[in-house]
Amino acid sequence: MGIDHVREVIKNCRFCFMCRHACPTFLATKLDSHTPRGYALMLSEISAGIRGWTDDFVKKFYQCSQCGLCREDCEFHWPEDELVRHAREDIVEKNREPQKVKNVLQSIQVTGSPFGNDSGYKLNSRSENQHHPEVVYFSGCSTRSYHPEIISATENLLEHCGVNWMRMENEECCGIPLYDLGYTQEAKRQAKKTYDKLVAIHPKIILTGCPHCLRNFREIYPNWQLSLPKDMQIVHVTQFLQEKILDRSLIFHHKVSLKLVSYHDPCQLGRKLGIFDAPRFVIRDIIGQAPTELFHSREKAECCGAGSIQFFIDSELSQKVAKVRMNRALEEKSQVLITACQNCKTVFQPFVGKEYPSMQVMDIVELANLEFEGG
């Protein structure tokens, strides 16, 4: 844990400027202290005892969205996003994290969600606990708290697919926000709770629309000896829909006639998990044509600014980062910006109707659902 794990990254990145041009936070603030080089240099100073974890240094380390674009852009793929996470572990160990970050921990410990009691998106009648359903739909904390419309849309699609599905009545945080914020031990404890519940239900498929939860289940749980049983598939909603389209359980008749539709690759889903084609396949099947590609897409897609729950920790900064990405959509004259992560929608949505009056933002499940609403 902590800085010792990233000595090589510090050494290699602290004088290197080569990925600065790509860093979405830098693009929004133009501060060198928000760049991978800046982070490595500051950690180098802290390791050498030249500087300590002052409020200023701590703040900077909690303003990275850990989107991993720097790592992708780097010729040698130095894991700068991991460098930031390890630095946060060090900050936590020294009890120097900002109050807003501490609040996230407390909130999860008390309510099971980083965002407090979700205004309580209620489980619908099909969401009751069942024994060994085909699908458990794990909606994720930020979707529960901020995007009930995404949950409704997903549930409708599950109905149309005719699968036996359920949501957990006592769904709690999967643990990834804690992990991202440097609370690694607490994240493991939280993960164990969710793991036990999922294993007890033992569905064939754990379905989520949240790329953060998805990555946690797939990549991070196994590192904590919490590998979900091999007969339980962990899939993102876009992969699920693609499969249902391919096996003809879900048929779109191109009723949705939207023009100038673009797709924004969420960082966790795309860059970190490599899921690029399923969302594009689904969008194409719904609207009858491929979505317009934004400049810098797929592996090189710029972060929306919401990652590492920045939209909650530092909403002002995350809006600045989001604007840079929204401008990419504007460059393509997009009228509809589709994403496949609820947090991207959270930060894009406030621009709609104001600076971008002719643009709509929606999650991919909402787009799919238009077909069945007569949209």
Place this chain on the structure above:
Amino acid sequence: MKKSGFLEKNQWYELEKIVGSEYVITDQSEKDVQSIDVWWMTRYCFFQQNKFPQPLVIVFPENTQQVKKIVQFCLINKIPYLARGGGAGDGGGSIPLYGGLVIDLKRMDKIIELNEHSLTVRVQTGILQKHLEEFLNRKGYTMNHFPASFNTSTLGGFISTNGTGVLSSKYGKMSDMVHQLEVVLPNGNLFKSLPVRLHSTGPDYSRLFFGAEGTLGIITEALCKIYYLPEKRSFRAFLLSNLKQGIEAGRQIMVKGLNPCLLRLYDEYDTRHILQKQYGLEKEGCVLIIGFDGMKKIVEAQEEVSYLILEQNEGKDLGEKLAINWWNNRYRSYYPPLDYICEPWMTAVMDTVAPYEKIESIYWEMKKGVEEEFKPWNAIFHAHFSHWYDWGTSFYPTFLLKDFPSNPHEAIRLYNQILDICVQASIQNGGVVNEHHGIGMRFSRFMKDFSEENYNFSQIIKKALDPESLLNPGKLGLGE
């Protein structure tokens, strides 16, 4: 000049009124990371945990009017200041030697006008070159400026060092690439050169600011040349048995006007160090990589004649693969761990330019000086020749000492002794250090040695424009 201690919060308020409070930065974190470039001295100070110069405040203007007001503020309050672009130089040019105020131009990144008829683009100079090139490429154009710091440096930084990129043998230096400049002068007024460069309506005063490293004014806007993306761009590698043959072949190609976009000649060490180690070459000697671009028919004719010249100079054709691989990965060497800068080694690149009849002797003098004089430190010297003209060429002499004295005074003395040897080798043989990296602080002390007349003239200009030496003092031998 010790004027940096009095900038109080009420004065920051004045700056906030100019650029907005969120763009007046006093965070220690930002000051720290802006105070180190890639010059060995700043990195060494960092390793030694020595104090290094830091600004009191960093401001981020978004337009020329704001820059003017900031300059006027500095003038009234007698505060030293400098403009910063990417801050990735290797000579301390953007280090705030006397503290004061840094005007970071990276918010000034707007593309103002694309002229698709006369092929120009008008831009604010805080734009990163990579972002400008991306914009142009999407429209079917290119600026053809691809230096090592392409990803990270700003257009204004390149103009200020009169930079060159890897395609400079055809497309030239920054001074060849820019038609018009807008500059905020140290008296707070605006200078704008005439709308075309090649005129006889008095001297083209914009030339003053190419290579001035931000000591004479702050460049805020530039009208740059652009080109269509090439129909064809080809690369090929040849093996020559020694430098002499390589330089002669390159000379013939250039003086005959064959216009290669790329010409790179590696000495034996760099052939091993770069092309064998990183690109899998299995031969010994000096590799020359040549490239052409433009209309297919013209490129093919240029290739035919140039390849014949290379063969006549006993160049062995290595084919396209190595050369194309180099082009596609041309920035890879500048990433750690391949780049020396990630290691605590003593190193410097001293890009040197000279006429053809002089360049090789400068190379050998420098090599001999470094490797013989500093043998006890296992000093390594290597070079490649990368920017060619029809009158001469330039090369990157690089020295490397993995071990050096642990005592900081001795280490810094040793570093400067090596610079002395190399710079004197160049001066005595009719060359010029430096070609495009900039003087900054690193070579500042040699300005009089390079040419006393040139130095005296630069002092007159500096005094006329910036009598109190507030703008980027301590660089280029000015304003000490």
